Amino acid sequence: GEDVEQSLFLSVREGDSSVINCTYTDSSSTYLYWYKQEPGAGLQLLTYIFSNMDMKQDQRLTVLLNKKDKHLSLRIADTQTGDSAIYFCAEIGGSYIPTFGRGTSLIVHP
Amino acid sequence: DGGITQSPKYLFRKEGQNVTLSCEQNLNHDAMYWYRQDPGQGLRLIYYSQIVNDFQKGDIAEGYSVSREKKESFPLTVTSAQKNPTAFYLCASSIGLENEQYFGPGTRLTVT
Numbered sequence: 400g401e402d403v404e405q406s407l408f409l410s411v412r413e414g415d416s417s418v419i420n421c422t423y424t425d426s427s428s429t430y431l432y433w434y435k436q437e438p439g440a441g442l443q444l445l446t447y448i449f450s451n452m453d454m455k456q457d458q459r460l461t462v463l464l465n466k467k468d469k470h471l472s473l474r475i476a477d478t479q480t481g482d483s484a485i486y487f488c489a490e491i492g493g494s495y496i497p498t499f500g501r502g503t504s505l506i507v508h509p
Numbered sequence: 510d511g512g513i514t515q516s517p518k519y520l521f522r523k524e525g526q527n528v529t530l531s532c533e534q535n536l537n538h539d540a541m542y543w544y545r546q547d548p549g550q551g552l553r554l555i556y557y558s559q560i561v562n563d564f565q566k567g568d569i570a571e572g573y574s575v576s577r578e579k580k581e582s583f584p585l586t587v588t589s590a591q592k593n594p595t596a597f598y599l600c601a602s603s604i605g606l607e608n609e610q611y612f613g614p615g616t617r618l619t620v621t
Contacts, residue, residue: 403527404544407549427599429607430607430609432609434612435561439615441513441515441612441613441614441615442552442599442610443612444609444610444611444612447571447609494552494609495606496567496606497610499551499552501549502548502551503564
């Protein structure tokens with residue numbers, strides 16, 4: 400089946416930029432998503448990008464997509480302690496059922 | 510306010526008992542989903558439903574059952590046949606299968 404890979408942990412200092420990376424295998428992906436999960440809560444949709452785009456910016460969030468390499472990244476500018484959470488990458492392809500990565504735990508140090 | 514509700518937030522059961530987790534949405538979404546999340550794991554799809562009175566098995570449907578009698582509701586029953594039922598269960602909905610999903614707050618089930 401299709402697969403989505405993410406690194407498990409990222410640690411940054413408050414005020415720095417965070418970059419969370421994701422790779423996927425489905426060549427028919429149409430949409431790619433980033434979700435945020437705080438402890439004990441559900442997933443919150445942060446942003447998404449269509450597969451025919453290469454960049455999307457939304458306030459402090461920048462999503463970059465390299466379709467050739469099947470690589471997606473989420474950059475958070477001026478990272479705050481409130482950004483500490485688990486971030487999930489997900490893609491939807493031909494099956495219309497999303498495939499989620501295992502999530503990246505972002506730890507922000509004061 | 511529109512959204513997805515799951516109840517209860519915490520649920521405790523004895524081994525051998527069936528238990529039903531509730532999921533309700535007032536977003537007028539056609540599609541609904543159930544996922545299981547274990548520590549350090551991604552989300553694994555249990556069942557999904559595109560439309561009322563229709564549902565499909567996901568990757569880990571064994572030991573679970575669902576119904577979709579109303580558009581707003583998609584309850585999940587964890588049966589005694591599920592070997593490792595202790596987990597965090599997440600319900601989601603979307604306008605259609607190809608659209609972004611919106612998640613409920615989750616139910617943490619503990620079976621002892």
